[in-house]
Amino acid sequence: MRNRNLLLLSLLILAVSFAAGCAKRGMTKSETDRADAIAAKIAKAEKMGIVKCNPLELAIAKTTLDHAIHEGKESYRDQVEEKKAYFDAAEKAADDLWALVGPCLEKMAPPPKGAPDMGAQQIAPPPPVPMPVAPAPVTFENIHFDYDKSFIRDDAKPTLQSVADYMKKNPDAKLLIEGHCDERGTSEYNIALGQRRADSAMNYLTNLGVAGDRVSTITYGEERPADPGHNEAAWAKNRRGVFVLR
């Protein structure tokens, strides 16, 4: 009987401890307000059609906020700094997204009457680039990518055309495409992004008639920057595809 009472008392203490522990978890009012403000900013950008121009940034903003809310709810209330870091990341992602709304709206706006058809200009084939005559070391210019993007920009197309022309004229040549990123984002994410960039360049070349088995790809993520700086100019140089003849 005495043992049973002791057991009951232990269970009661355990239950109270659990309840007290659980009560301390969750978001404070200021965190909830902050999450609501970030969600409102994302929703506004979404309403303005950002998904058509920047689906990646929208996905990152929404999932980052979701992650922050999860951490906010799962962490103890006194883990203020840890939770703040997650909400800071979510706010930055939402701000980055919001910064893209203006350019997106401009892109989607119909061209003024009488203006030249930019679409036709964009899909016109790039001008042919003269090929070097001498067989001495052949190098190609690097191509560059937009932040967090892997699509081939218009300014990269002439270089890719020249690479394709060279590959067609030299059937024994093999090519390695390196994908690189700037330092922002996690290493893992940049490894994947670098691969997408290399794949994107490879796909473009195969569409130009280069056999896929002559081209291989590798990603270096953010590990081999062309410019060690920590500013936009350096980052723009580092988001690149490099062509190496083998």
Add this chain to the structure above:
Amino acid sequence: MKRPWALLFAMVLAAILAVGCARAHKTALNNARTSLDQAKAMGVEEKAPYEYYTAESYLRIAEEEATTEGDYKGAKEFAEKSQKASAEGMKKAGGGAK
């Protein structure tokens, strides 16, 4: 002499629960990875990029929760969200295929 059995029972129960949780999040992560690979193969990245990137981002968060945070419940939750986004992307991409 009955107490060692109770202790042993509690330990076995805890071990079963721990293994069960670990398996659940690993299965969810594997399912999410498979779905994302499948989506990529179907060209969802081009046809339904928002869904594709959502799936990719959730999977990254799930992996981070499992490895860095050790939050298996969170890992499972985000992996399931990733799988759902991949499925939505594939549905969208498949529906739009010509």
